[in-house]
Amino acid sequence: MDKARLLEELAAEIRVCPLCRLCETRTHAVPGEGNATARIMFVGEGPGEKEDLEGRPFVGAAGQLLNTLLEQAGIARDDVFITNIVKCRPPGNRVPLIDEVEACNDYLMAQIAIIEPKIICPLGSPALKTLLGPDLKITQARCKVFRKSGILFIPLYHPAAALHRKELMSTVQADIMVLKELIDREIREDEITDLTPKVPPVCDASAEADENPAPANLSLF
Numbered sequence: 001m002d003k004a005r006l007l008e009e010l011a012a013e014i015r016v017c018p019l020c021r022l023c024e025t026r027t028h029a030v031p032g033e034g035n036a037t038a039r040i041m042f043v044g045e046g047p048g049e050k051e052d053l054e055g056r057p058f059v060g061a062a063g064q065l066l067n068t069l070l071e072q073a074g075i076a077r078d079d080v081f082i083t084n085i086v087k088c089r090p091p092g093n094r095v096p097l098i099d100e101v102e103a104c105n106d107y108l109m110a111q112i113a114i115i116e117p118k119i120i121c122p123l124g125s126p127a128l129k130t131l132l133g134p135d136l137k138i139t140q141a142r143c144k145v146f147r148k149s150g151i152l153f154i155p156l157y158h159p160a161a162a163l164h165r166k167e168l169m170s171t172v173q174a175d176i177m178v179l180k181e182l183i184d185r186e187i188r189e190d191e192i193t194d195l196t197p198k199v200p201p202v203c204d205a206s207a208e209a210d211e212n213p214a215p216a217n218l219s220l221f
Protein backbone atom coordinates (compact mmCIF):
# COMPACT_ATOMS: atom_id res chain seq x y z
CA MET A 1 0.00 0.00 0.00
CA ASP A 2 1.36 3.46 -0.77
CA LYS A 3 2.64 5.75 1.95
CA ALA A 4 -0.06 8.40 1.52
CA ARG A 5 -2.76 5.79 1.99
CA LEU A 6 -1.03 4.32 5.06
CA LEU A 7 -0.72 7.80 6.59
CA GLU A 8 -4.38 8.52 5.90
CA GLU A 9 -5.42 5.25 7.57
CA LEU A 10 -3.31 6.18 10.58
CA ALA A 11 -4.80 9.68 10.62
CA ALA A 12 -8.30 8.19 10.64
CA GLU A 13 -7.33 6.18 13.72
CA ILE A 14 -5.84 9.25 15.41
CA ARG A 15 -9.00 11.32 14.79
CA VAL A 16 -11.01 8.94 16.99
CA CYS A 17 -8.24 8.07 19.44
CA PRO A 18 -9.46 7.51 23.02
CA LEU A 19 -6.05 6.72 24.56
CA CYS A 20 -5.60 9.70 26.88
CA ARG A 21 -7.52 12.48 28.61
CA LEU A 22 -6.81 14.95 25.79
CA CYS A 23 -9.54 13.27 23.72
CA GLU A 24 -12.12 14.63 26.18
CA THR A 25 -11.32 18.28 25.50
CA ARG A 26 -10.30 18.26 21.84
CA THR A 27 -12.39 19.70 19.03
CA HIS A 28 -10.33 17.90 16.41
CA ALA A 29 -7.32 15.68 16.70
CA VAL A 30 -4.43 16.92 14.57
CA PRO A 31 -2.64 13.94 13.03
CA GLY A 32 -0.21 16.00 10.95
CA GLU A 33 0.06 16.80 7.28
CA GLY A 34 2.43 16.98 4.39
CA ASN A 35 4.30 14.90 1.91
CA ALA A 36 4.10 11.17 2.58
CA THR A 37 7.54 10.73 1.05
CA ALA A 38 9.03 13.80 2.76
CA ARG A 39 12.77 13.96 3.25
CA ILE A 40 12.27 16.26 6.24
CA MET A 41 9.83 15.93 9.12
CA PHE A 42 9.13 18.64 11.68
CA VAL A 43 7.83 17.52 15.05
CA GLY A 44 6.31 20.14 17.33
CA GLU A 45 4.84 19.98 20.81
CA GLY A 46 1.09 19.79 20.36
CA PRO A 47 -1.82 21.51 18.66
CA GLY A 48 -2.82 24.96 19.85
CA GLU A 49 -6.25 26.57 19.73
CA LYS A 50 -6.37 27.20 15.99
CA GLU A 51 -4.94 23.79 15.18
CA ASP A 52 -7.58 22.18 17.41
CA LEU A 53 -10.33 24.07 15.60
CA GLU A 54 -9.05 23.26 12.11
CA GLY A 55 -7.56 19.79 12.66
CA ARG A 56 -4.33 20.91 10.97
CA PRO A 57 -0.85 21.42 12.46
CA PHE A 58 0.91 24.77 12.69
CA VAL A 59 -1.85 27.00 11.32
CA GLY A 60 -1.76 29.55 14.18
CA ALA A 61 0.79 32.25 14.89
CA ALA A 62 3.69 29.81 15.33
CA GLY A 63 2.61 28.12 12.11
CA GLN A 64 2.64 31.42 10.22
CA LEU A 65 6.18 31.99 11.41
CA LEU A 66 7.16 28.43 10.49
CA ASN A 67 5.78 29.07 6.98
CA THR A 68 7.85 32.25 6.69
CA LEU A 69 10.97 30.50 7.94
CA LEU A 70 10.50 27.64 5.49
CA GLU A 71 9.97 30.12 2.68
CA GLN A 72 13.12 32.02 3.65
CA ALA A 73 15.05 28.76 3.60
CA GLY A 74 13.58 27.82 0.23
CA ILE A 75 11.82 24.79 1.67
CA ALA A 76 8.26 24.22 0.40
CA ARG A 77 5.79 23.33 3.14
CA ASP A 78 4.26 20.83 0.71
CA ASP A 79 7.57 18.97 0.53
CA VAL A 80 7.86 18.31 4.27
CA PHE A 81 5.72 16.51 6.83
CA ILE A 82 4.65 18.38 9.95
CA THR A 83 3.29 16.78 13.09
CA ASN A 84 3.48 16.93 16.89
CA ILE A 85 4.41 14.65 19.79
CA VAL A 86 0.77 14.77 20.92
CA LYS A 87 -2.03 14.92 18.41
CA CYS A 88 -4.66 16.58 20.62
CA ARG A 89 -4.52 20.02 22.20
CA PRO A 90 -3.48 20.14 25.84
CA PRO A 91 -5.98 22.45 27.61
CA GLY A 92 -4.73 26.03 27.77
CA ASN A 93 -1.75 25.02 25.62
CA ARG A 94 0.03 23.56 28.62
CA VAL A 95 3.04 21.32 28.05
CA PRO A 96 1.86 17.75 27.33
CA LEU A 97 2.11 15.44 30.34
CA ILE A 98 4.38 12.41 30.23
CA ASP A 99 1.52 9.90 30.07
CA GLU A 100 -0.08 11.87 27.22
CA VAL A 101 3.17 11.82 25.25
CA GLU A 102 3.52 8.10 25.92
CA ALA A 103 -0.05 7.40 24.86
CA CYS A 104 0.55 9.20 21.57
CA ASN A 105 4.01 7.84 20.94
CA ASP A 106 3.03 4.88 18.77
CA TYR A 107 1.34 7.26 16.33
CA LEU A 108 4.47 9.35 15.94
CA MET A 109 6.63 6.25 15.55
CA ALA A 110 4.23 4.86 12.95
CA GLN A 111 4.36 8.14 11.00
CA ILE A 112 8.16 8.06 11.04
CA ALA A 113 8.19 4.41 9.98
CA ILE A 114 5.86 5.11 7.04
CA ILE A 115 7.52 8.31 5.82
CA GLU A 116 11.12 7.16 6.39
CA PRO A 117 12.46 10.73 6.49
CA LYS A 118 16.17 11.45 6.15
CA ILE A 119 15.97 14.35 8.60
CA ILE A 120 13.73 14.95 11.61
CA CYS A 121 13.65 18.36 13.26
CA PRO A 122 12.26 18.29 16.79
CA LEU A 123 10.89 21.80 17.38
CA GLY A 124 11.45 22.90 20.96
CA SER A 125 12.19 21.20 24.22
CA PRO A 126 9.35 18.66 24.63
CA ALA A 127 9.84 17.29 21.10
CA LEU A 128 13.61 17.16 21.62
CA LYS A 129 13.27 15.26 24.91
CA THR A 130 10.71 12.87 23.50
CA LEU A 131 12.70 11.99 20.42
CA LEU A 132 16.27 12.15 21.67
CA GLY A 133 16.33 11.93 25.46
CA PRO A 134 15.05 13.65 28.58
CA ASP A 135 18.41 15.10 29.61
CA LEU A 136 18.95 17.18 26.49
CA LYS A 137 18.42 20.92 26.55
CA ILE A 138 17.22 22.72 23.45
CA THR A 139 19.60 25.62 24.10
CA GLN A 140 22.53 23.22 23.80
CA ALA A 141 21.13 20.75 21.27
CA ARG A 142 19.80 23.21 18.69
CA CYS A 143 21.45 22.79 15.31
CA LYS A 144 23.49 19.83 16.50
CA VAL A 145 23.13 16.71 14.42
CA PHE A 146 22.14 13.47 16.14
CA ARG A 147 22.06 10.20 14.25
CA LYS A 148 19.70 7.37 15.12
CA SER A 149 18.67 4.44 12.96
CA GLY A 150 19.86 6.12 9.80
CA ILE A 151 17.92 9.31 10.50
CA LEU A 152 19.56 12.68 11.14
CA PHE A 153 17.90 14.58 13.95
CA ILE A 154 18.44 18.33 13.96
CA PRO A 155 16.68 20.00 16.89
CA LEU A 156 15.55 23.57 16.36
CA TYR A 157 13.96 26.15 18.60
CA HIS A 158 10.18 26.07 18.44
CA PRO A 159 9.01 29.05 16.32
CA ALA A 160 6.84 30.15 19.26
CA ALA A 161 10.06 30.86 21.20
CA ALA A 162 10.81 33.68 18.76
CA LEU A 163 7.27 35.00 19.09
CA HIS A 164 7.61 35.19 22.86
CA ARG A 165 11.17 36.50 22.80
CA LYS A 166 11.80 38.72 19.80
CA GLU A 167 15.55 38.71 20.41
CA LEU A 168 15.57 35.03 19.45
CA MET A 169 14.20 35.72 15.97
CA SER A 170 17.56 36.09 14.24
CA THR A 171 18.75 32.85 15.83
CA VAL A 172 15.61 30.99 14.75
CA GLN A 173 15.98 32.39 11.23
CA ALA A 174 19.66 31.47 11.01
CA ASP A 175 19.04 27.98 12.39
CA ILE A 176 16.54 27.02 9.73
CA MET A 177 19.05 27.91 7.06
CA VAL A 178 21.20 24.98 8.17
CA LEU A 179 18.52 22.70 6.87
CA LYS A 180 18.69 24.32 3.49
CA GLU A 181 22.44 23.91 3.66
CA LEU A 182 22.07 20.25 4.51
CA ILE A 183 19.66 19.67 1.66
CA ASP A 184 21.65 21.62 -0.91
CA ARG A 185 25.10 20.36 -0.10
CA GLU A 186 26.26 16.81 -0.45
CA ILE A 187 27.56 16.37 3.07
CA ARG A 188 29.12 13.10 4.03
CA GLU A 189 27.32 11.94 7.13
CA ASP A 190 30.46 11.48 9.17
CA GLU A 191 31.44 15.09 8.60
CA ILE A 192 28.31 16.40 10.23
CA THR A 193 28.45 17.18 13.90
CA ASP A 194 27.50 20.76 14.56
CA LEU A 195 25.77 23.11 12.19
CA THR A 196 25.28 25.91 14.66
CA PRO A 197 25.41 29.08 12.59
CA LYS A 198 27.60 31.96 13.57
CA VAL A 199 25.05 34.20 15.21
CA PRO A 200 25.35 36.13 18.45
CA PRO A 201 24.86 33.82 21.43
CA VAL A 202 21.54 34.01 23.21
CA CYS A 203 20.70 33.16 26.76
CA ASP A 204 18.48 30.26 27.75
CA ALA A 205 15.10 30.67 26.07
CA SER A 206 13.57 27.49 27.34
CA ALA A 207 14.64 27.12 30.93
CA GLU A 208 11.00 26.72 31.86
CA ALA A 209 10.35 24.02 29.29
CA ASP A 210 13.52 22.25 30.32
CA GLU A 211 12.06 21.88 33.77
CA ASN A 212 9.31 19.71 32.29
CA PRO A 213 11.18 16.66 31.11
CA ALA A 214 9.44 14.41 28.66
CA PRO A 215 10.34 10.73 28.41
CA ALA A 216 13.02 9.55 26.06
CA ASN A 217 11.50 7.63 23.25
CA LEU A 218 13.22 4.31 22.94
CA SER A 219 10.63 2.35 21.05
CA LEU A 220 11.70 3.22 17.53
CA PHE A 221 15.40 3.05 18.13
Ligand code: URA
Binds near residue numbers: 046056057
Ligand atom coordinates in the same frame (compact mmCIF):
# COMPACT_ATOMS: atom_id res chain seq x y z
N1 URA B 1 2.68 24.52 18.18
C1 URA B 1 2.98 23.22 18.04
O1 URA B 1 3.87 22.71 18.69
N2 URA B 1 2.28 22.52 17.18
C2 URA B 1 1.31 23.02 16.43
O2 URA B 1 0.72 22.29 15.64
C3 URA B 1 1.04 24.39 16.59
C4 URA B 1 1.72 25.12 17.47
